[in-house]
Structures are given as C-alpha cells and as structure tokens.
Amino acid sequence: MSDIGSGDEGISSQKYHGQSMDAGGNNFDSGQQPQEQELATKMLQIQSKRFYLDVKQNRRGRFIKVAEIGADGRRSQIFLAMSTAAEFRDHLSSFSDFYSSLGPPNPDNVPDDGKLKSEMMLKDNRRYYLDLKENSRGRFLRVSQTITRGGPRSQVALPAQGMIEFRDALTDLLDDFGTDDGGFKGELPEGRHLRVDNKNFYFDIGQNNRGIYMKVSEVKSNFRTAITVPEKCWTRFRDILADYCDKMCRAHQPADSHQTGASGAGLAGYAGGAGAGGAGGDQSAPLSSNIDTFTGSAPNRI
Structure with missing residues (x-):
C-alpha cells in the first residue's frame, strides 16, 4: 500500500530481473534500502504472467504485496493489509465459482463494459475494485487499488483460469502469518x-x-x-x-x-x-x- 508499503520502492533485482521500471514509472531497482522486512514470498506462473506474493512487515504492521510481471516485462503492484488479503481470498472463491458457472465465451452476450461480476473492498483510506471481465483475449479478474482522497490508481490483472491457484497461494501465506494487520488495538480517546x-x-x-x-x-x-x-x-x-x-x-x-x-x-x-x-x-x-x-x-x- 502506498501508505503501508511506502518504503518499498525497490524490488530485489534477483527476484524481478529485467527492466527497472514498472508501467506506472516506479523505480523497482532504485538501489534504495527497503524499510520493510520480507517475511515470505511465493511465485506463480499463470499463462504468460508471473505473480509474486510477498509478505512484508514494517513499523505499521504486516501486509502482502502482489506484483504482476507481464510477458513484455511490464510490472504493476497492489498492497493488501493482512485482513484485506483474507477478504480478497474469500472473494476469489466466489468469483471462481461464478466463473465455473459461465458457459463458453460468447461475444454476443458480453456487456458493453465487459464486466461479468464486480465487488468492492474498503480498508481505511483505500478502495479495491474487483471486476471479472471479458475481452477478445479471454476472461480475467482485474483488481484495482485507489486512494479515497485521490491519487494514482494501481491494478493487476489475473487470468480467470488462475484464480484458484492464486487463492490457494494466498491461503497458505495467511495460514502462516495470520490476518492480524498489527498496529494499535486499544480504544482511541474521545x-x-x-x-x-x-x-x-x-x-x-x-x-x-x-x-x-x-x-x-x-x-x-x-x-x-x-x-x-x-x-x-x-x-x-x-x-x-x-x-x-x-x-x-x-x-x-x-x-x-x-x-x-x-x-x-x-x-x-x-x-x-x-x-x-x-x-x-x-x-x-x-x-x-x-x-x-x-x-x-x-x-x-x-
């Protein structure tokens, strides 16, 4: 999260070799010392894309960074608090069930915006939009992260066939590290x-x-x-x-x-x-x- 992961401008060149800039212009190999501690990572190869799920921790708590690397080397990422990652995991199950119930793609029945199913998650000052979409290349789940008071939008696109594999990898990380975001848990003053x-x-x-x-x-x-x-x-x-x-x-x-x-x-x-x-x-x-x-x-x- 740009808030949660504000110190994570640098992605390890050993893990993400290739171009040094993502689609949004962030410098992944800037050489800056990361402020976060990486606790675990998983890599998934889904069709022509690679996805990295990194569990990280900083002074504000734990979170999961999801990075997508396309076949052309373009990169994008979103950040999920642990509790948000658990909610996302549950949504992946419902989206997968819905996807399984669909018949073969029919260009005549596709909505104008291409959306087949949508959900929204809210965490603090962040909104996450989940859209199962269909276009000429197939069906995919687009996950967009925005800041409620404005700011850049970041998103990843997960091929629909990989939703179950992605969910299972996310579940493994949540089983190991829990769904507690960390941070202050007491009652704030009036x-x-x-x-x-x-x-x-x-x-x-x-x-x-x-x-x-x-x-x-x-x-x-x-x-x-x-x-x-x-x-x-x-x-x-x-x-x-x-x-x-x-x-x-x-x-x-x-x-x-x-x-x-x-x-x-x-x-x-x-x-x-x-x-x-x-x-x-x-x-x-x-x-x-x-x-x-x-x-x-x-x-x-x-």
Missing part, C-alpha cells in the same frame, strides 16, 4: 471541542495505515481548515506549545511578580493534561472547563 469567541476547534483522534494521528480543525461560519499531527510528535508538539504559554504568561506580568513561577508551573500542568489523550501527559491534570468531549467524527462536522 474527541474534544473548544470554543473561543466565534471560532470552534475540534480535536479528533484517528488511525489509518500510517498510524495514529490527531486532527485539529478550526471551524467558523465561512471558514474551515485543519492540520494533522502524527502521534509520534504529540509530546514535542505539546512541549513547544507549553513553552510558548509559559513565555507569554511571564511577558504579561511585571518583572518582579512573585507569581511568575507559579503561573508558569500552572500552564505547564495544563499542557500536560491537554496531552494526556495520547502524548504521555499527566492523566490527573485538570482540563479547561470550556473543553467538552463529544462522540462522532470530524468529517461529519466540517
């Missing part, structure tokens, strides 16, 4: 809402293939914007904000005020409480009374 004058700020904690993040949205009647802060920098983000709060508090007070130290400590305590949702702050620190918890997701509000 969102919070802060109103200041005519502005509303929403703090939402979410999770996707890249990990856990905080989305901070500023909403007014005619204005809306948002930033996304990865969990790994929440503590640093909090510390920077607390430092600014402390400096501005001292700047607003007389230089000889005996309350300066106490005020700075109080703000630091508040900042620690504000970060407690996932940044390692003090869970017992008081929160501002005008910050409310809520249920629901930010996209429904903005």
